[in-house]
Amino acid sequence: MKKYLPILLICLIPFAAGAQLRLSDSAYISLLTCDPFDDMAYTLYGHTALRINDPEQRIDVVYNYGVFDFTAPNFLYRFAKGELNYKLGISRFVHFFDEYSERKSGITEQILNLTKEEKQKTIDALQINYLPENRVYLYNFLFDNCSTRPRILLEKTISGTVEYPEILQPTTFRTIVHRCNINHRWLTFGIDLALGAPLDDSIGQNPQLFIPEYLMQVFGQAKIIQPDGNVRDLVSETRKLAPSYPFVEQPLDSNPAVVLWLAFALVALISFVEWRSRRYFRMFDALLFFVYGLTGCLLFFLSFISIHPAVFPNFSMIWAHPLHIILAVALFVKPLKKFAGYYMTINGILLLLFIIGWNFFPQQFNPAFFPLALILCLRSLLYGVIFKRILFFSEKC
Numbered sequence: 001m002k003k004y005l006p007i008l009l010i011c012l013i014p015f016a017a018g019a020q021l022r023l024s025d026s027a028y029i030s031l032l033t034c035d036p037f038d039d040m041a042y043t044l045y046g047h048t049a050l051r052i053n054d055p056e057q058r059i060d061v062v063y064n065y066g067v068f069d070f071t072a073p074n075f076l077y078r079f080a081k082g083e084l085n086y087k088l089g090i091s092r093f094v095h096f097f098d099e100y101s102e103r104k105s106g107i108t109e110q111i112l113n114l115t116k117e118e119k120q121k122t123i124d125a126l127q128i129n130y131l132p133e134n135r136v137y138l139y140n141f142l143f144d145n146c147s148t149r150p151r152i153l154l155e156k157t158i159s160g161t162v163e164y165p166e167i168l169q170p171t172t173f174r175t176i177v178h179r180c181n182i183n184h185r186w187l188t189f190g191i192d193l194a195l196g197a198p199l200d201d202s203i204g205q206n207p208q209l210f211i212p213e214y215l216m217q218v219f220g221q222a223k224i225i226q227p228d229g230n231v232r233d234l235v236s237e238t239r240k241l242a243p244s245y246p247f248v249e250q251p252l253d254s255n256p257a258v259v260l261w262l263a264f265a266l267v268a269l270i271s272f273v274e275w276r277s278r279r280y281f282r283m284f285d286a287l288l289f290f291v292y293g294l295t296g297c298l299l300f301f302l303s304f305i306s307i308h309p310a311v312f313p314n315f316s317m318i319w320a321h322p323l324h325i326i327l328a329v330a331l332f333v334k335p336l337k338k339f340a341g342y343y344m345t346i347n348g349i350l351l352l353l354f355i356i357g358w359n360f361f362p363q364q365f366n367p368a369f370f371p372l373a374l375i376l377c378l379r380s381l382l383y384g385v386i387f388k389r390i391l392f393f394s395e396k397c
């Protein structure tokens with residue numbers, strides 16, 4: 001019975017989170033930082049968790065704010081709208097360790113230099129967080145995630161003030177995201193498309209701590225300023241529990257910019273064929289503008305309906321917006337032929353100005369957006385020329 005009692009106690013913690021767990025003098029609390037690994041999009045940024053180890057009571061558990069359910073109802077819609085629920089989970093440390101070490105994700109443990117009172121306040125706060133009415137929270141990739149929650153909780157339970165060294169240089173969220181996604185160019189392309197100008201605002205050190213690796217670096221040199229003025233290190237010991245593997249900066253997927261420049265070359269060839277044959281491929285433009293319009297609908301949803309941060313303003317909506325769908329329909333409606341002509345002319349001029357002013361926008365655009373904007377600009381101006389009858393196309397235009 002004594003052999004299985006600790007395991008039983010660990011299993012009962014989630015169901016008795018409201019009951020206070022008293023830590024012994026031998027207990028310690030540590031911050032676990034797991035290296036990123038190339039598996040899923042959400043694993044590219046690493047992970048943070050809190051470990052509670054009490055050898056005297058044979059308790060060794062991990063409190064993890066990064067638990068979510070792929071099978072939850074309307075998961076994709078809630079993800080797009082920014083209403084994705086994460087929750088605090090508890091697992092035995094051995095299971096946590098096995099999961100990440102099997103993925104070849106390095107694990108670093110930083111033992112926190114806490115007093116007995118601070119340790120007790122921390123476990124009390126974690127148990128309160130784990131109550132059924134508290135464990136679920138609205139996840140926010142940049143501002144409320146598995147890395148920010150442990151930091152904020154510890155700042156509240158530590159007696160005194162946590163003083164962080166300024167070791168991280170000012171940067172932008174987009175620069176950090178690009179660094180984390182360096183092996184996944186199409187994922188970077190999608191993020192650059194979905195997230196707008198706020199992602200390019202300059203940020204100091206604290207906002208960067210949403211990345212587990214940065215939090216680990218700052219914690220390693222942080223100090224606790226006690227109420228009596230005494231100072232002590234936040235971390236008393238750092239140890240490697242699972243080895244880190246070299247990070248290879250070698251993209252495994254294709255380059256979106258190269259692919260889309262080839263697409264532009266194909267569109268330019270089609271346009272040349274139209275010029276020489278004095279024909280207009282109406283269906284080609286209808287499909288093209290319809291696709292751009294669908295992309296614009298997604299950007300409109302993210303900008304004006306979702307609650308995601310850093311999505312508005314998004315200047316990519318200059319070349320991808322929902323009105324393109326109306327144009328795709330207007331191309332087949334004879335009474336709207338004049339409207340289509342004016343629309344294309346104005347759209348072509350706006351896109352030309354957008355391309356000329358590419359570097360003057362307060363938003364960093366993915367290089368692959370340039371050929372995308374150029375494709376639409378070419379087709380719009382070409383139709384505008386047709387509409388003005390400068391080209392000797394047939395009346396079927």
